[in-house]
Amino acid sequence: MLVFLARRFAFFVLALVVSSVLIFSLIRIAGGNVAAVMLGKGASPQAIDELMAELGLDRPLPVQYFDWVAGMLRGDLGTSFRTGEPVTDLLVDRLPVSVPLALAGLALALLVAVPVGTYAATKAGTPTGAFVATLSQVGIAIPVFWAGVLLSLFFGVKLGWLPTGGWTPWTVSVTGAIRSLVLPMVALGMVMAATLTRYTRTAVLDVMNEDYVRTARASGMTKRAALFRVGVRNASLPLVTVVGLLAAELIGGTVIIEEVFSLPGLARMILSAVSAREVIVVQSTVMVIVAFVLVVNLVVDILYGVLDPRVRVTR
Amino acid sequence: MTELVLDVRDLVVRRDDLVAVRGVSLQVRAGQRVGVVGESGAGKSLTALAIMGLLQPGWRAEGQVLHDGVDLTKISDKAFSSRRGRTLSMVFQDPLSALNPTQRIGAQITGVLRRHTRVSRDEARRQALDLLVQMRLPRPEQMLRAYPHELSGGQRQRVMIAIALACYPQLIIADEPTTALDVTVQKQVLRLLDGAVKERGCALLMITHDLPVVAAMCDYVLVMYGGRVVEEGPVATVFRTPRHPYTKGLLESQPTLDNIGLDGTGRLPSIRGSVPPLHAMPSGCAFRTRCDRADGRCETVPVLEGTESRAACWHPVSVATPAGAR
Numbered sequence: 001m002l003v004f005l006a007r008r009f010a011f012f013v014l015a016l017v018v019s020s021v022l023i024f025s026l027i028r029i030a031g032g033n034v035a036a037v038m039l040g041k042g043a044s045p046q047a048i049d050e051l052m053a054e055l056g057l058d059r060p061l062p063v064q065y066f067d068w069v070a071g072m073l074r075g076d077l078g079t080s081f082r083t084g085e086p087v088t089d090l091l092v093d094r095l096p097v098s099v100p101l102a103l104a105g106l107a108l109a110l111l112v113a114v115p116v117g118t119y120a121a122t123k124a125g126t127p128t129g130a131f132v133a134t135l136s137q138v139g140i141a142i143p144v145f146w147a148g149v150l151l152s153l154f155f156g157v158k159l160g161w162l163p164t165g166g167w168t169p170w171t172v173s174v175t176g177a178i179r180s181l182v183l184p185m186v187a188l189g190m191v192m193a194a195t196l197t198r199y200t201r202t203a204v205l206d207v208m209n210e211d212y213v214r215t216a217r218a219s220g221m222t223k224r225a226a227l228f229r230v231g232v233r234n235a236s237l238p239l240v241t242v243v244g245l246l247a248a249e250l251i252g253g254t255v256i257i258e259e260v261f262s263l264p265g266l267a268r269m270i271l272s273a274v275s276a277r278e279v280i281v282v283q284s285t286v287m288v289i290v291a292f293v294l295v296v297n298l299v300v301d302i303l304y305g306v307l308d309p310r311v312r313v314t315r
Numbered sequence: 316m317t318e319l320v321l322d323v324r325d326l327v328v329r330r331d332d333l334v335a336v337r338g339v340s341l342q343v344r345a346g347q348r349v350g351v352v353g354e355s356g357a358g359k360s361l362t363a364l365a366i367m368g369l370l371q372p373g374w375r376a377e378g379q380v381l382h383d384g385v386d387l388t389k390i391s392d393k394a395f396s397s398r399r400g401r402t403l404s405m406v407f408q409d410p411l412s413a414l415n416p417t418q419r420i421g422a423q424i425t426g427v428l429r430r431h432t433r434v435s436r437d438e439a440r441r442q443a444l445d446l447l448v449q450m451r452l453p454r455p456e457q458m459l460r461a462y463p464h465e466l467s468g469g470q471r472q473r474v475m476i477a478i479a480l481a482c483y484p485q486l487i488i489a490d491e492p493t494t495a496l497d498v499t500v501q502k503q504v505l506r507l508l509d510g511a512v513k514e515r516g517c518a519l520l521m522i523t524h525d526l527p528v529v530a531a532m533c534d535y536v537l538v539m540y541g542g543r544v545v546e547e548g549p550v551a552t553v554f555r556t557p558r559h560p561y562t563k564g565l566l567e568s569q570p571t572l573d574n575i576g577l578d579g580t581g582r583l584p585s586i587r588g589s590v591p592p593l594h595a596m597p598s599g600c601a602f603r604t605r606c607d608r609a610d611g612r613c614e615t616v617p618v619l620e621g622t623e624s625r626a627a628c629w630h631p632v633s634v635a636t637p638a639g640a641r
Contacts (some may be wrong), residue, residue: 125372211412217369218407219427219478220400223392231413268559311463 003222004305012138012298019290024065027283034081038184040313055081068283080273089283090269096170098265101181101188102254106243108189108198114239116193117200118232122258124205129131144253148187148260155183184257191253192246196288199242203235210234237308244300247293317344320485320518321366321383321403323452328361328542330374333593335361338378339541341520343486350529350550353539354564354588359522361541362615365492366520367405369397383485396562401431402480406508410471414463415470420447420474421459424481431482446477450507469500473507474482480511486518493528505532526569530554538562541590541601543616547626558626561586561602 035051036043052058056067071078077087116132123129156164162183166174207213208231216226255267262268266285273281305311318395332548336358343349351359365376368490380387383402387395394544399405404596407413407616415423424443428434434442440459445596450473463471472492479487493501503516509532521533529536530550538548538559557563588605591597599616603609608630619625 091421097464211407211409212415214369215407215413215475216426217396217480218367218399218405220398220430221517222396225396230415237417310416310464 001305004254007300008240008298008301008305009272012147012294015294018081018289018305019294020069021065023283023286024061024068025278028061034279037277038082039091048305052078062236068280069313072287073283076283080278080281082276082278087281090281090304091285091288094264094266094269096177097167097181097263097268098254101184101257101263101265102250103224103254104185105188105192106246108185109192110130110243112189112193112233113196113200117197118235120201121196121208121231122227124201129296132197136194136197136201140198142189142191142194145256147191148184151187152261165263167263169313172268180261180263182264187260188250188253192250195246196239200239202286204231205239206315207231207234210312233307237304240300240303240307247296251289251293254257317346318344320345321520322383323366324379324381326362326376326378326380328358328365328370328374328376332340334541335374335593336365338473339539339542339544339549340539340618341517341544343520344353346516346518347535348521348522348533350523350533350536352523352529352536354590357539358542358592359524359539360490363405363488363520363522366488367399367403368392369405369409383411383513391448400427400478400484401482402484403486403488404482406472406475406479406482406487406489406492408493408589410468410475411495412488413475414471417461418462419459420463420466424459424474424478427478427481436608441478442481443477446481447474449511450474452475462585466495467500469504472500472504474509476504476508480515480517484517486520487512488522489518489522490522492521494525496522499613508532526554526565538565541596543601543627544619545602545628546614546622546624546626548621552624556624558621558624558631559602560606560608560632562626563632 027218029185033048033052035048035057039047039226049058056064068078075080075088077091079086089288116136120129120132120136123132123140128298157160157241164183165180165214167180174187204227208227213226213230214232217223255270257263258265258267259271266289270282270285319342320353321341323339326336326339333639339358339362341349341351341362343472353359361370361374364370365374366380366382366387370376376388378388383398385394388397391441396479407537414420418426421440421443421597423455425439427437428439428442429436436561443459444455449456452458452470458466458470458474463474466474472495476492493504495546496504505528519532521529522528533550535548536550536553537544538553538561539545540541540561546553546557546562553562554566557566563594565582567584568586572579572581574632586605591604599605599614600609603613606613608628610630611627615629617629622632
């Protein structure tokens with residue numbers, strides 16, 4: 001198990017390094033110039049060069065890269081060129097919006113998908129099962145933004161139960177913050193739940209067809225016990241993997257849903273930073289997101305090792 | 316006569332119009348060892364699964380399966396579950412896939428004990444250890460903590476047998492228990508199964524296509540073809556003087572040192588053709604399309620007849636003809 005953990009962790013660190021290089025290079029390949037944007041259209045090339053030098057953007061790329069990485073290792077994500085605000089502060093402002101949204105969305109998705117998927121598996125081949133399967137198929141086809149707009153129209157505009165968008169900070173009102181998160185969370189969660197339901201159904205069906213389920217039944221487990229103690233437990237292996245893969249999709253969904261509900265989250269921050277060519281803000285924020293996805297996948301893999309004894313030896 | 320532990324009457328197993336088992340009756344008495352032989356597709360395994368109530372969804376069993384005073388086809392899943400593993404249990408063919416890969420061996424054995432008996436955790440563990448020792452598994456203490464993938468095929472099958480034996484059942488159904496194992500391991504496993512069954516006095520229903528296994532382990536044999544029992548009787552009688560042409564063909568197609576022809580000249584006799592698929596099973600005697608003796612009469616289903624052994628054939632092999640003669 002220790003060897004497994006060490007290997008997995010080494011892979012995690014390697015992935016972090018590779019993605020930092022990629023993020024750093026991609027933004028530079030994308031072009032654009034923060035100094036030109038800051039100084040406006042009529043700025044002389046000379047003024048732009050001077051500002052570039054002031055911001056340290058004229059230095060050789062490897063120097064800039066290592067400077068950035070060294071800063072991050074110290075916990076310094078850099079400073080916005082335009083406002084002079086540290087990126088860390090910018091993030092701290094945005095995370096209370098994005099993190100609860102993403103986590104609650106995922107939690108909702110799992111809470112819906114695991115029971116519904118398991119139920120659909122037990123009803124496979126019956127009209128009820130086909131109905132649930134079709135419903136989740138339709139769910140997969142619904143884009144997150146459309147679900148968001150529909151929910152907002154119905155619960156926000158028509159019924160007036162919840163805000164159609166906008167944000168009440170946690171510090172102002174906790175219930176207000178929760179109220180502004182409910183609809184985006186449901187939109188995000190339901191669409192992901194549809195995908196996860198399909199996976200759960202397939203995973204449970206696969207496991208229930210295994211010989212060892214028959215052995216469990218032959219040694220006296222009731223159908224129910226075999227479904228929950230053997231079926232769902234062993235089906236959680238493939239599911240954990242899917243959740244890891246969905247982490248990236250989750251972030252993408254969050255970006256879209258934050259736009260739909262005009263929430264001041266990470267997504268909007270990145271979008272505005274990109275259009276302003278705020279290199280350091282984009283690069284550090286994206287790095288934080290990538291690190292988050294990698295951490296999720298690390299946790300997933302460790303969990304996998306705990307759940308499935310075979311993984312510990314083979315990988 | 317000793318008491319019956321299993322009395323199957325007119326068992327039919329079907330999936331919609333597809334009938335795989337067509338009225339099988341068989342009895343197993345306390346401590347008796349009954350073999351069921353036949354080629355794949357004869358309906359042996361479905362018969363076993365139907366007895367255990369573990370048919371795949373879509374398959375249905377009709378008829379009666381009397382065991383321990385109840386008709387197993389009529390009781391609820393809960394009532395049936397309280398018997399599976401306790402009064403009747405089953406050993407499956409493929410030990411590689413029949414054990415839960417995410418559960419330790421110890422937990423899989425104590426699971427069945429704790430499900431059916433009121434033993435403490437420690438007592439269950441002690442009994443599991445005893446079972447592993449009895450099954451001659453090396454380092455039993457460590458084995459309790461091992462996962463199935465850490466064991467060899469033969470070891471896993473011995474664990475399967477330990478699980479089946481754990482609660483001293485009246486009857487064990489073994490479905491091709493050694494087919495997936497190496498020849499050398501087969502013998503060990505069979506010997507262990509044999510010893511354990513004898514020691515506990517439980518009855519055995521052995522399903523196999525391996526005639527020597529039946530000859531070595533069983534008292535009574537049923538030969539199945541096309542979902543029906545075509546011949547049955549004491550092993551010695553059926554194997555020495557087979558009366559159904561199918562039984563005779565099966566016995567003759569067994570390789571022996573005489574007929575394999577070590578010099579390369581011998582030809583192993585075989586039954587011509589192959590088992591027809593379920594949907595194309597001939598009416599009447601299912602074997603008639605492969606039988607040299609078949610005529611118009613064989614289009615009517617023959618019944619099992621005879622005194623010492625019984626065969627379902629209109630033109631049985633004459634008792635005077637020694638097996639092996641053509």
